[in-house]
Amino acid sequence: MKKTYYQKMAVLGMLLLALTVFQNYTDKSDEKFPELTFISEDLPSESLSEFDPNDLDEAQWQKLGFSEKQTATILKYKKIVGGKFLSKQQFKKCFAVSEEKYAQLENLILLPETNTEAKGSSNFKSFEKKSINVTKKFNPDQLSQIDWEKIGFSERQAAAILKYKNYLGGSFVSKEKFKECFIINDENYQKLEPYLILPAKTPVNFNPYLVKSGSSKNKFQHTNFDPNLLNVEDWIALGFSEKQANVIVNYRDRNLKGSFKTLEDIKNCFVISPEKFEELKPFIRLNPSTMSKKSDDKKPEFKQEKTDFSKTELNSITFKQLLEFGLDEKSAGSMIGFRKKLGGFMTKEQILETYNIDKELVQKLLSIAPLDNSKVERYSLVNAPEEWLKNHPYFKYSADKIIYYRISNPDDKKIWKLLKTKPEYEARMRLYVK
Structure with missing residues (x-):
């Protein structure tokens, strides 16, 4: 009897031990595996451009x-x-x-x-890499876009190099700074370095923002000029950045139909500050003959009133009105295109997220023009059309998950919990959710 009793107690002990081990295992299996995330920085906006x-x-x-x-x-x-x-x-x-x-x-x-x-x-051949070819020493500050293309860079790469130079205040300053240009890789730098006429080291107190503020006065040549005869390069030579020069030319050719008629026309251009206008004013020579060449008097012109941007709603503003305000075609097209993809802007901050826009000029527009988002389509996660989810910039990367989760969980709160998106992405998505 004792033997049977001890055998039963041993079996019971083994069962209890097995149950304890199993319980510990199941508790551990409930622990969530740490989520893998990629560590990445924001794009360096000042020197980054299109790339292959x-x-x-x-x-x-x-x-x-x-x-x-x-x-x-x-x-x-x-x-x-x-x-x-x-x-x-x-x-x-x-x-x-x-x-x-x-x-x-x-x-x-x-x-x-x-x-x-x-x-x-x-x-597709346009994306192929070109070889760098340099035969003599040169000062990179003096090269135009065409010169960089002749060396072997693509059109967009050349534009990016000039953009970087403008960021530095109009000069590459040193070989060190030149090497930091995003678009110039180590291989190409090694080919170019022996031919660069630049100091090897950057000055200790160098500050690109200080250089920018004083660069225009240093570059400006005090000679008389006719603003109706100047192209983009000429305006750059007067101390303007490439973007500013393009805005001035677009303003003259599109808004003023080819020519400045008065000093007031020049002063009204957004990118010409009052200080810069006063600096240029003594040297401006408006020639009636250059005005008449660019006007057509054969047919009476209908006078078009200037747009009142304080009453122009940002979700209905047109491409032509953006050009009138001073944006170039690339900026205006990007803004209209992004608005179309979103179905309309919900906040003004979204507009500044648009790629390829002149943020300084757009910021000026946002401070003037109102935004009405009452007509922008909004849906719940449960009822949002599949096509809308897959095409919307804020939802397309989570569209398949939303469509899958709502089959068995037709409740927005549960779907948000299952999505587990980052707070900043969820905040953007919620702008378009009822």
Whole structure:
């Protein structure tokens, strides 16, 4: 009897031990695996421009905000796909490129959208890398866009180099600063460095913002000029940035129909500050003959009243009105295009998120013009059309999840919990949710 009793107690003890081990295992299995996130920085807005991912080396990928490990993964993936990215679609599939990071870079990538477009496009050759060719020493501060293209850079790369020079205040300053230009990789810098007529080191007290504020006075040549005969390069020579020069020419050719008629016309141009106007005023010579060449008196012209932007609503403002305000075609087109994709702006801050816009000029517009978002379409997550979710810039990366979750959880609160999006992305999405 005792033997049987002890046997039963031993079996019961083993069962209790097994139950305890199983309980500990199930408790641990409930622990959530730490979420993997990519660490990336914001794009360096001052010197970043459009780029071909096939041209970037390790250092340039890191300047875009990727870590060393992510950069190594991207370069390895490029080798796997044949040593060259054919399309944005192919680049997006790289494991190291998160959806958020791709959304940041998408509009800057110089590649066709899909592999099919890449293979069928006659323009695909334009993305091929050119060789750098330099035979004599030169001062990079004196080179125009055409000069940079002759050296071997593409049109967009040349424009990016000039943009970077303007950011520095109109001069590359030193070889150190020249090397920091995003679009110039280490290989190309090594080819150019022996020919650069620049100091090797940057001055200790160098500040690009101070250089910018004083650069126009240093560059300006005190000679008489006719503003109706000046092109973009001429306005740059007078101390304006490339963007400002383009705005002035567009303002003259489009808004004033080809010519400045009075000093007041020049003064009214947004990018010409009162101080700059007073500096130029003694040297401006308006010639009636240059005005008449650009006007057509054969037919009576209908006088068009100037737009009152304080009464022009930002969700209905037109492309032509944006040009009238002073934006160039690229900025105006980008703003209208982004508004169309969103279905309308809900806040003024969204407009400043638009790629390829003149933020300084747009900020001026936002301070004047009102925004009415009452007509912008908004849906609940449960009722939002699938096509709308997949095409909306703020929802398209979560569209499939939303469509899947709402089948078994037709409740917005539950869907938000299941999505687990970052707070900043959820905040943007909620702008368009009822």
